[in-house]
Amino acid sequence: MITVQSLSHTFKIGKKGKEKKIEVLKNIDFQIQQGEIITIVGKSGSGKSTLLQTIAGFMKPDSGSIKVNNTEIANFNEKQSAAFRLDNFGFIFQNFQLLPNQNVFENVELPLKLKGVQASIRKHNVKIILEKVGLTDYADHYPNELSGGQQQRVSIARALITNPPIILADEPTGSLDSQTEKEILELIQQLNKIDNITFMIITHDEEVAQIADRKLRMHDGILLGDVKHVI
Amino acid sequence: MLFKDQLSFVFQHMRKNKLRVTMTVLAAMIGCAFLIVLASVGFGLQATIKGEILNQEDITEINLWGDEPLTQEEMVDIEEIDHVNVVLTRNEISGSIRSTFEDREVESMGIAVNMEDQAKLPSTLSEGRLPENANEIAVGYHFARALLNDKDREIIEQKSKEAEEQGTWYDGLEEGYKGEILNKQVNVQFMDPETMEYLEQISTYTIVGILDEPDYEFQIDSSILFSDDLFLAQPNLVSYPATTIYVDTLDNVLPVLDQLRESNYQVYSPIEQVKELDLFFLIFKIGLIFIGTISILIASIGIFNTMTMAVTERTREIGVLKAIGASPNIIQRLFLMESAFIGLLGTALAVIVSYGLSYLINALLPSIVAFALSDENADMAGITFSIIPVSLVLIAGGISIFVAILSGWRPARKATKIEVIQALRQEL
Numbered sequence: 001m002i003t004v005q006s007l008s009h010t011f012k013i014g015k016k017g018k019e020k021k022i023e024v025l026k027n028i029d030f031q032i033q034q035g036e037i038i039t040i041v042g043k044s045g046s047g048k049s050t051l052l053q054t055i056a057g058f059m060k061p062d063s064g065s066i067k068v069n070n071t072e073i074a075n076f077n078e079k080q081s082a083a084f085r086l087d088n089f090g091f092i093f094q095n096f097q098l099l100p101n102q103n104v105f106e107n108v109e110l111p112l113k114l115k116g117v118q119a120s121i122r123k124h125n126v127k128i129i130l131e132k133v134g135l136t137d138y139a140d141h142y143p144n145e146l147s148g149g150q151q152q153r154v155s156i157a158r159a160l161i162t163n164p165p166i167i168l169a170d171e172p173t174g175s176l177d178s179q180t181e182k183e184i185l186e187l188i189q190q191l192n193k194i195d196n197i198t199f200m201i202i203t204h205d206e207e208v209a210q211i212a213d214r215k216l217r218m219h220d221g222i223l224l225g226d227v228k229h230v231i
Numbered sequence: 232m233l234f235k236d237q238l239s240f241v242f243q244h245m246r247k248n249k250l251r252v253t254m255t256v257l258a259a260m261i262g263c264a265f266l267i268v269l270a271s272v273g274f275g276l277q278a279t280i281k282g283e284i285l286n287q288e289d290i291t292e293i294n295l296w297g298d299e300p301l302t303q304e305e306m307v308d309i310e311e312i313d314h315v316n317v318v319l320t321r322n323e324i325s326g327s328i329r330s331t332f333e334d335r336e337v338e339s340m341g342i343a344v345n346m347e348d349q350a351k352l353p354s355t356l357s358e359g360r361l362p363e364n365a366n367e368i369a370v371g372y373h374f375a376r377a378l379l380n381d382k383d384r385e386i387i388e389q390k391s392k393e394a395e396e397q398g399t400w401y402d403g404l405e406e407g408y409k410g411e412i413l414n415k416q417v418n419v420q421f422m423d424p425e426t427m428e429y430l431e432q433i434s435t436y437t438i439v440g441i442l443d444e445p446d447y448e449f450q451i452d453s454s455i456l457f458s459d460d461l462f463l464a465q466p467n468l469v470s471y472p473a474t475t476i477y478v479d480t481l482d483n484v485l486p487v488l489d490q491l492r493e494s495n496y497q498v499y500s501p502i503e504q505v506k507e508l509d510l511f512f513l514i515f516k517i518g519l520i521f522i523g524t525i526s527i528l529i530a531s532i533g534i535f536n537t538m539t540m541a542v543t544e545r546t547r548e549i550g551v552l553k554a555i556g557a558s559p560n561i562i563q564r565l566f567l568m569e570s571a572f573i574g575l576l577g578t579a580l581a582v583i584v585s586y587g588l589s590y591l592i593n594a595l596l597p598s599i600v601a602f603a604l605s606d607e608n609a610d611m612a613g614i615t616f617s618i619i620p621v622s623l624v625l626i627a628g629g630i631s632i633f634v635a636i637l638s639g640w641r642p643a644r645k646a647t648k649i650e651v652i653q654a655l656r657q658e659l
Contacts, residue, residue, distance in 0.1 A: 058651040078558075083558060085556040091554055097547075110555060113236045114557050116233050
């Protein structure tokens, strides 16, 4: 499903002429299969978020290849990347990234609006998704009226609304307490099992990593491990 | 993204920043209204002056210049040009003519025309008919009032003095002969063209027609219109011929003028004034629109600021939209639509306000001008100070909306350049 080959990326920091180069991704190779949950663990600055952002198309790698269902996306321009993301990826962020001036319904239907889906279909689909994440009664609420766990459920609903084959999650439980974290992880596992959705989860939390079918470890830009788990 | 959804997205943001958007719309409105009202003065003055010219009776007339009078052959050639109705030569008699009636007399100018040609023209008579033989005449509208005796002259002198003391003048028209002059006989003496003395010979003419009142109040017409048979009875009279070509409609005046010029006639028509006037006012209006556009440009700075602030405030939101798949084009379009809508709203309001102001200007300015001139009777009727034609609304609206979009262009481009990663790091 996702094949990453020889992926490298370098950040340049400091003033021009006195720039310092930091290799954040060093020759990364790995594959993710359809229906897998894969976690990438590592310390802060290990390059795990950069890896996710590169796959998502938020930044272009210096070299290497990223194929999603045999489509090479590493060299996409901004417009191509955006269109590809809309059709293939859903995103879950650590701090939810909901639009504060839009209610739950409007936040969840946003990707459908971008796809040009008619309002009546949007309404139907959002209703189903909100049911799935247990927020049917919160459609009219604004993000600041919800708990962290509820906001993350809205974020998950928004990620799922276009039925993307892959969900990219960056520290999805990083802002949640342990009880809510447990609930969110259960929801992710449930979605994976029932809808066969592929999850790539970036986390520094070893407990979160335990839900994965495979756990990869990043250290100083190098992908170290590929350990298969049986849950 | 559906257009309907784009619109609702834009309106949602505008509602969120009501005060800021309202103030920007007001600035756009003031700029656009200033342009419309300023240029409307150009349109108003043009319409007034053009109307004055076009309302003149001689607007379909072409005057022929030249030292030599037209030959009969030339007259026929001109008459054969399409759309020429009549070619009429007016012979202005040299020197003045003295007419006496009872104890009154008047000195006036005389014109002799071919009455057959004159009859082809629309009637210029207020009463009676055109002369049909050498002993009949038509007289100017004020002829009777200009017939004065000694008593009248004394009264006029006295009234003129009084008027002068009050800073005005007296035209004498309240005196003169007040009875019916039509079908009365007057004795006429012509002037010797060489000595400029009145000849002793007295001829008697019957007044059979009275000419129309002149177009303007200040004009006093006491002239005498003779049939050109006059020259048979008075062969020594000297006259100055002036030929006028009458065209059927206003639209055909310019083509006939061109044809006459091609045939080397020296011609002139008041319609040419209109052509020159249109050119002058075109330049004048362009100048006014240019000055007005400066005010729109100033308003555009407000739109630029508003849109720049909107982009800065919504950086994280733009990041989220881009992250979930919004293309840079959509982001740019959303912001351009917002600035265009501010321009559109400002323009719509400006049009309403401008029509209101234009109405007020036309209603109040004549009184203000009359007051400023300290003349309550100043004739301001027919003067339109401000006219807003649809073309002006379209031009001003076009400029205003174009400038609004242009102001939003850079902020919109800035929005598309926002990097997702940086934007998502921003706190709420």
